[in-house]
Amino acid sequence: MGEALLSSMLTEILIPICAVVGIVYALIQWFVVSRVKVVPGYSNGSNNGTNSKNGFTEYLIEEEDGGNDHSVVTKCADIQNAISEGATSFLFTEYQYMGVFMVGFAVIIFLFLGSVEKFSLKDQPCTYNKELMCKPALANAAFSTVAFVLGSLTSVLSGYLGMKIATYANARTTLEARKGVGKAFITAFRSGAVMGFLLSANGLLVLYISINLFKLYYGDDWEGLFEAITGYGLGGSSMALFGRVGGGIYTKAADVGADLVGKVERNIPEDDPRNPAVIADNVGDNVGDIAGMGSDLFGSYAESSCAALVVASISSFGTSHDFTAMCFPLLISSMGIIVCLITTSFATDIFEIKAVKEIEPALKKQLIISTVLMTVGIAVVSFVALPSSFTIFNFGEQKVVKNWHLFFCVAVGLWAGLVIGFVTEYYTSNAYSPVQDVADSCRTGAATNVIFGLALGYKSVIIPIFAIAISIFVSFSLAAMYGIAVAALGMLSTMATGLAIDAYGPISDNAGGIAEMAGMSHRIRERTDALDAAGNTTAAIGKGFAIGSAALVSLALFGAFVSRAAIATVDVLTPKVFIGLIVGAMLPYWFSAMTMKSVGSAALKMVEEVRRQFNTIPGLMEGTAKPDYATCVKISTDASLREMIPPGCLVMLTPLIVGTFFGVETLSGVLAGALVSGVQVAISASNTGGAWDNAKKYIEAGASEHARTLGPKGSDCHKAAVIGDTIGDPLKDTSGPSLNILIKLMAVESLVFAPFFATHGGLLFKL
């Protein structure tokens, strides 16, 4: 017992220490990015220091192509400011909507859960081994509501910080590109790491503090505590919904609008400053791909932790108050931060990028190193923190689990994530035959390009689904629903690295945009393009991770919901469940139809505005007049805020309506259906879009004999490829990634409202 106490104290200290280390590490990286100095040898040795514009340390370096020009630095700073202001202003407008939603939904949570009096699972067919919900309903409702608000705020903060660092780093990356591709890479990657570590450490810290605060009231009632804490996951995910959907519509409306007029009609290059939608496009990268994705992964993390904790609370170490074992999910995440920290230092301090072709391998090495190290880390945590054998409660049945079982569960999730990542890469990188085949199909025009791209997306689903199925099977067989929950955590344990790589992409994309807009030389643009191309592939890998973990998380939440709602079986052969299943499988289509149509309509508006400006502003094409960037930003902002409401309602209201009127069985069917169908739609949409994007880049780059027969830019082949790329934009950046949220959010919402549905639900059948 003394040993147990020591271990428990260690746990108490270890988790916050890891979280704080993560945050400090992120701040150090930020500091390094902000202080990048001109390196002797490249530069004239002197540094003008702080007499900067908008906090910019001016870079004065000698280069053959006028890089030493003060005006270039000023231009970059100006553009960065424009992007940053656009992004900030959008986010603050979005936050007003989110705020209203948060308050409204907090009231709903409080009222619904507050109305559940004396709900004890003891009366239900599922047998747990102690009295549940012994606290008054109003108290539970209040704590759930507080957790919801905390989750919401942390999620918003995560997205905001990510956006801030990204818009802080993009122009710096551009300027560093003058010194070489390695310097630019390290700046972009470091900035990505800031986001990765801030997010994962913040999430862990807030969760840890919340648990400890809630514990003051709940004491040893773990089940009550973790029921309440699931509100944290719901808060995180519901904010992510707005971030992903709103941000996704914003970025793609701007992108599609800019491309359709700029590239297709006016034949001006991407990111040309004459294009009125160019600032909106660059803002979009930050609010959609950075802030949206940050919120999404934070949501996944928060939800899988909550799911694991809820299931853990009804296991034997939960009922025997073994705090260390209870904290196993948090310990995995803590270990993840340390592992990622070591991994990141490989990229920032050990390996140095010297050539363009080293970038993609370097990023991939990050994934492999973190996975290998994390496997060791999981072993340590599993054997140290867990009792060698304990009991898991699984829908009324007991299951004896060994600590090495749990090690395998976490590890299988972790490695499944890597497999999904690399399969995604295979199908979306133009280094491999699938994308090259798609590029080749452009010979016969846009139609065959689209047919081949869609077929590629469909095909790319196969291996990830088998990986997910195997993870589910292994982890469930070893440790029931708890196994699945920790497998999801395993996949997310290297999130800091994953996010760093993910965020690196849009930062590089922005850096390229700034180089183009600042009129920097072709060489600089080539370097940022190389960074961007690698970022495209890793962004696809990140999306693969996100959807894979979303699938596991949803299943874990689903399991927790079923436990909580006291459903013994979810039998497909009962009509209640089957209609739920088929309607649930339809929801991803409904949702995608909404988001894609939104992007389409918003892009049409953008096209009209850009055309109007080109037609009515004299001297715009000649570059003598400035376009009206602000109107385009406003169109994207208004469209995304207006258009995110219907899909948001679909996701938030479906569980409430189905649970209240049709009851928990039908709701279980809906969750299972949405999960198994949504995963396929999300993976195929993301990969189809990624493949089209890189097929286009393959033709543009013309790096191989084959690629040169398809090009050059402006050829019929290239035009066909651009059409594919444009179609892929909403698929890969709006509807595909938003589906993660759809399946997770419905599951966590069902879990939070489970006590209400179990007691008051199924009104229609009670009539």
Add this chain to the structure above:
Amino acid sequence: MGEALLSSMLTEILIPICAVVGIVYALIQWFVVSRVKVVPGYSNGSNNGTNSKNGFTEYLIEEEDGGNDHSVVTKCADIQNAISEGATSFLFTEYQYMGVFMVGFAVIIFLFLGSVEKFSLKDQPCTYNKELMCKPALANAAFSTVAFVLGSLTSVLSGYLGMKIATYANARTTLEARKGVGKAFITAFRSGAVMGFLLSANGLLVLYISINLFKLYYGDDWEGLFEAITGYGLGGSSMALFGRVGGGIYTKAADVGADLVGKVERNIPEDDPRNPAVIADNVGDNVGDIAGMGSDLFGSYAESSCAALVVASISSFGTSHDFTAMCFPLLISSMGIIVCLITTSFATDIFEIKAVKEIEPALKKQLIISTVLMTVGIAVVSFVALPSSFTIFNFGEQKVVKNWHLFFCVAVGLWAGLVIGFVTEYYTSNAYSPVQDVADSCRTGAATNVIFGLALGYKSVIIPIFAIAISIFVSFSLAAMYGIAVAALGMLSTMATGLAIDAYGPISDNAGGIAEMAGMSHRIRERTDALDAAGNTTAAIGKGFAIGSAALVSLALFGAFVSRAAIATVDVLTPKVFIGLIVGAMLPYWFSAMTMKSVGSAALKMVEEVRRQFNTIPGLMEGTAKPDYATCVKISTDASLREMIPPGCLVMLTPLIVGTFFGVETLSGVLAGALVSGVQVAISASNTGGAWDNAKKYIEAGASEHARTLGPKGSDCHKAAVIGDTIGDPLKDTSGPSLNILIKLMAVESLVFAPFFATHGGLLFKL
């Protein structure tokens, strides 16, 4: 008892009489089509009678534009012969493959089922009320194999007859079009009716005869008999697989190839005789849209009948040997033939089409009339044939059912079919805003057209899924799995009318092609185009029916399988089932990837050949030299036969592998997953494709102020619309409709092999 005997005798007589009436009616229609004479007033009054070419009664009529030219008739006859020969030769080559498959799979069925000794469900958790499988396994295996062969042959015959009448009627429709749109319509529709009635009557007759022959051996052992008879459904559906997939690849490879070079590159109109792929394209309509669809719907019919009979055999009237009640499923189909006969006569004899705009309403009226009449028919059958109250066995539980319950089950299926049909029409006809919006999005190019089209397809899933869900819920609540099986039969009961309308489309399409190739005047082409446009919409309605009924049929088969394999529950929360569910939901994507890629590759080959001919045959573009049609026909033939093997293997092997190695629970998951996910993919793919097709036609026709702002043919908008149409081709005619087969075939195969899987399956878990 005397009354029961009388009723039983009536049933014995009624079913074959209805079937024979259907066949005779079809033959009469065929005779009418073949004897169409020149109508006095239009013609010169004389008829040259039988001195015809290839059995053609020459049409000599006076028309302002040289319609009285012998050479036109000869040309039409020639083209028709070329199409007919191409189709016949393809089908016979395809039949060789099918023959090999049929023999091989018959051996597998015999060996697998023959190895199941003394399998009695009495030992299983499901309780039935009598001893099952009391016949020796080898006998059961032999009868199953015979039923499989019978089903296969009937399916092949159905497809072949449909193709024959279609290629017989197309040139006749063209020639009739010279007399007016009404004449042409009636010819095409009558020919469609020949197919519709032949198929439904044939299916019923063969099934009825088989049951009576099997009864000689099985006596009153209904369960054994109907177990064996399910082979009939399997045979029908497995041939349909090849018909749909092979035919689908054939037709779209030719169509896409012809369009990409002809319309896009060479700017020559559709069906221009200078296009070397034009004959292959027209052949494709017959082998894919006629023979493939015929086999598909025959398969659905055979399977839903088998599913209903299997479930009925374990109900109280099955165990009490009430033959009339047992034959309820066959009586519904018999009544359907009579109702469709009356409905068809409305179109052929009562209403007359006088103007182009009356065509589509006339076809829709067919659907409405048949549904209303059939509702009365179902009531008659339900109240006369069924005992007023009886017991259904539902997974070990008993359920008392009244005859009016079953009436509602059948009726809800029937009306759900109509709802699905009309929703499909709303989303694919250019008379409504969804397609008009898609057409409008062509203003900004092909990319927005594709985005809007995909969004439309996703959205079009919503109401059909609710319609299916409601049918399932109502019919299951009233009469358990038997309710679902008869609901499926209800949806298919008006199949003769549905098929007539469906087949009408490709016949009109061909008629237009022949008019173009024979160089007939613009007026004639306009009339056939109008027929074709109406056919496009009704084809989409037919696809809606086909997928809706496939969903219900699969669920009924799934239910029968679960009963047969003695599975008490299919609990999503067990990992065995869940991994089945998620992998099953992935199969439609895998399958679609295969079929779309096949169409893409085959189309690329076709494009190269067509380009080669245009480049190397001098005088081809000028019309002075004839293209080499045969090579294009060969490319489509070879490609489709080669490419149909992998998707065929996927469908046929999945249930065998999963059942044998993972067992019946996982297989149940796979079936449920494939069903709920496949329905969505199929509906969205079909409707997206249909919408693009009609958006293009909307712009081409330029019938409204809005449409004229988008046109004319050859404008940028129109080009964007053509790209959408080309992408939609494989979606709506290959991968979409093939998915019906995927979900049905896996279910019926599982049902046939259920005794084997239940006893020998799940090897992997037994190790």
